[in-house]
Amino acid sequence: MSYRPRAVGCLQLLPLLAASAAPLSHLIAQHARGVLGGQTVVAGTVTDPIPGMGSRAEVRLLHPVLFSGWSAAGRWLTLRGTFNLEGWVVPGGELTLGAWGEGFIDRRHPHTYVHELLAVAEVGTHTHGRRALSLAVGKGFAPFGTDDPMMRPIFKYPVNHHLSQILERAIVVLAARTGPVAIEAGLFNGDEPDRPGQWPAIRRFADSWSIRSTLSPWPGFEAQVSRASVASPEHRPGAGLRQTKWSASTRWVRDGRTAHGYALAEWARTSEAEDQFVFTSVLAEGAIRLRQHQAYARFERTERPEEPRTGDLFRSMRPHLENSILGTTRWTIYSAGYRITFASPVRGLALGPFVEGSHGTASERGTGFFDIEGLYGRSTFWSLSAGIRLSWGTLGHRMGRYGAAVVTDDARSH
Amino acid sequence: MRPWIGAAAVALAASGCGSDGGSTGPSRVLAIVGGDNQSAKVNQQLPLPLSVSVMEGGAPVTGAIVNWSVFAGSGTVTPTSTTGSDGIASVSYTVGDVPRTERVQAAVAGANGLQVFTATALPIGSFTVLGGGNNVSDRFSSDLAFHGSYGYTGTWGLRGLNHGDAIKLWHLDAGGAPNLVRSVPVEDIETVSDVAVSPDGSLLVITAEGGEGSRPGLLVYSLADPADPVLVGRHEVAVPGLHTGTVASVNGRTYAFTARSPGAVDPALQIYDLSTPQSPAVVAVVPVPPVYGIHDTFVRDGLVFAFVWNTGVQIYDVGNGMAGGSITNPVLVGAVTTAGTGVPSGGPSAHNGWWFHNPNTGEKRYLFVGQEGPVEFGVSSSGNIHVVDVSDLAHPQEVAFFHLEGAGSHNFWMDEANEILYAAFYNGGVVALDVSGTLQGDLAARQVARLEPAGADTFVWGVQLHQGTLYAIDMLSGLWQLGPSGF
Secondary structure (H helix, E strand, O other), rough: OOHHHHHHHHHHHHHHHHHHHHHHHHHHHOOOEEEEEEEEEEEEEEEEEEOOOOOOEEEEEEEEEEEEEOOOOOOEEEEEEEOOOOHOOOOOOOEEEEEEOOOOEEEEOOOOOOOEEEEEEEEEEOOOOOEEEEEEEEEEEEOOOOOOHHHHHOOOOOHHHHHOOOOEEEEEEEEEEOOEEEEEEEOOOOOOOOOOOOOOOOOHHEEEEEEEEOOOOOOOOOEEEEEEEOOEEEEOOOOOOEEEEEEEEEEEEEEEOOOOEEEEEEEEEEOOOOOEEEEEEEEEEEEEEEEEEEEEEEEEEEEEEEOOOOOOOOOOOOOOOOOOOOEEEEEEEEEEEEEOEEEEOOOOEEEEEEEEEEEEEEEEOOOOOHHHHHHHOOOOEEEEEEEEEEEEEEOOOOOOOHHHHOOOOOOOOO | OOOHHHHHHHHHHHHHOOOOOOOOOOOOEEEEEEOOEEEEOOOOOOOOOEEEEOOOOOEOOOOOOOEEEEEEOEEEEEOEEEOOOEEEEOEEOOOOOOHHHEEEEEEEEOOOOOOOEEEEOOOOEHHHHEEEEEOOOOOEEEEEEEEEOOOEEEEEOEEEOEOOOEEEEEOOOOOOOOEEEEEEEEEOOOEEEEEEEEOOOOOEEEEEEOOOOOOEEEEEOOOOOOOEEEEEEEEEOOOOEEEEEEEEEOEEEEEEEEEEOOOOOOOEEEEEEOOOOOOOOEEEEEEEOOOOOHHHEEOOOEEEEEEEEEEEEEEEEEEOOOOOOOOOOOOOEEEEEOOOOOOOOOOOOEEEEEOOOOOOOOOOEEEEEEEOOOEEEEEEEOOOOOEOOOOOOHHHHHHEEEEEOOOOOOOEEEOOOOOOEEEOOOOOOOEEEEOOOOOOEEEEHHHHEEEEEOOOOOOEEEEEEEEOEEEEEEEEEEEEEEEEEEO
């Protein structure tokens, strides 16, 4: 059998395809909208103490993210892809005392390469206020809690990342909005990733759910309450405990020609095993920007589980062998920073040098085995970071809200 | 009439109303005057009566009828008693048949509220500390094993900056009290997850776990000199390694039955031939479902009981002959999924077990299964003991359970001749259960002794009978020698 005739046939179809595609591309050019952007941070961090005592200084390329999106006319269909390259540049995670999750402790874990990849279909009207209905399908954030910390002003992630966001799941999210009220309900897989290259366990899709209601009574202000039930997030085969999660927050953003304000206050609670394990968090952060100068601060008090650590004191045993922890610790952290943003000589590239400091204390809640001073040498700590954020093109959305859940005046907080 | 005159008149009237007289006004005051917070062994009467006083207007009430009832526990109390001229009413109280905290309430007409007495029903027996304790502080302790006048205990996790990369070597004195001789370091591991001595006493076998960069697996030591274990063989296993290992003889050869990689995607029952200790050889690998996989094994009569977490218990013929199985070809004989009750959020969480051969009756009827629920080390634990009737090994059936409030079971040992099961219960300490006769339903009344050897800091991993006394290994405080008494 010869394949040549078929190949020739295909080639003969090309002009036809090109002809048919031309009107479509014309249509897209007229009405559709594509966005592309990216960011990364080059930063050095000094932290004292670290697990094993002493201090550590690191310079790393961090938060490398590519954003891409395409919206059809009228936004009835949006495709979104967010790609995170941390798995390549910081496979060992980012030095962040207090951070935990996905097998890392005191280093924030790298996210998966495909951070978001989803399609959002939306129908709606703007008569008598905005009314909309949307369906998001793909990989992304479950409708729960607050925005991804990467899209917020403070450089270092908060301790509460795994209490306040549910991300990188296979999701189906239905959202409805009428005027200032939005309701989202989502189904997803409970398992969180074990490594950057891992996809959600599709066989576990719909073993977990979440619901979030958001009220946006005034421009720039919103309040949300959300609840989630997440099956075995830390054990992919599914033997882990189910988490019951709550989150409540208020968020305010004010965008002016020269001034920009942002504030967030949140409370989160995650419980397991009928409240045998309970972890809570309160967090307040804010930022103000005048022209290119931005000052920001955060207060956080968050409880985290202490898991058995491996020979690498920044890692915990994964996968888990059973449902046990060594105790619970409470992290109280004050952070503040300053950033100046300006355009670079390279067209479209913005530069944002910054300096950021944190001071905090860790304490043991209860009588668990975990001994803070035995591991760190003391219970107070500080961290200082300095670096530069580089961003290009259209930066990402808030990460965590899709379709009808997006307020039209939504803005990122950077 | 002025209000104060009215109040004075009421007070005067009340002071004259010294007898019950059917008064039901809310002015009576009921108070405990004696008998609170006592204890007695199960089914025994408290040493002192429970006593309350009834006062009205500051004066004792004579003839008031006090109603008594038990609202927590199974004790017995006389339903009513009458106050005497001193305003005091008393009853005796007999605690119930289950060791636990009990509560008795007293009420009287005309008084606001109740009074509640607390009593403790104690087990019929007790443990006394004979020796040891507070003897390991550098690392968390794990499992234990003995041979002659020497003991070997494992170390676990990370305490301070010390990983569980050592074996503690103990010498037992003439009275059996353990004295720490030294730590035997084990290179490139992070936890000694199990410790066992071969039936002939020639080998010490440990299983080891660890994270990336470690070399977990099976390690075999010669006990030619039991005071100086010498590493002679090692078989490495992929991270996280081996969770437990049981050393037993089958048809005259010695094997290690290990639980491989409980949490990983490829957990398995992995069997080693220890005929050549220098090179332990894997002779069989039996995959199990990856929902926390396999945690422990019990081997007897050529049968392996594998405790496979939420899958339950699996019974394999590895030489018994009943199903044609062999060491190299284990054949599944029967299985049972034990109840998920006993732990928050449920789940069988089958962790360990013991097949009871009763030398007094010849029965081989009961398999005791430990359920390990969620644990916050140092704070809380959960999990019952489930009793499975294995009279028909092909169709085992759960028939009874034991629940200890506020604590969860871990490893077992049995005094089969005396029909006593000893169980480690983490923060609940050490529990002794009378397992004689027929076992059915709730075995709460079978608890004959319990001890938290280190008080509030107790977190017991395992127990073992050796040379007539009981040893308990506590994760925080080390090796204890306990003496059972009264049962």
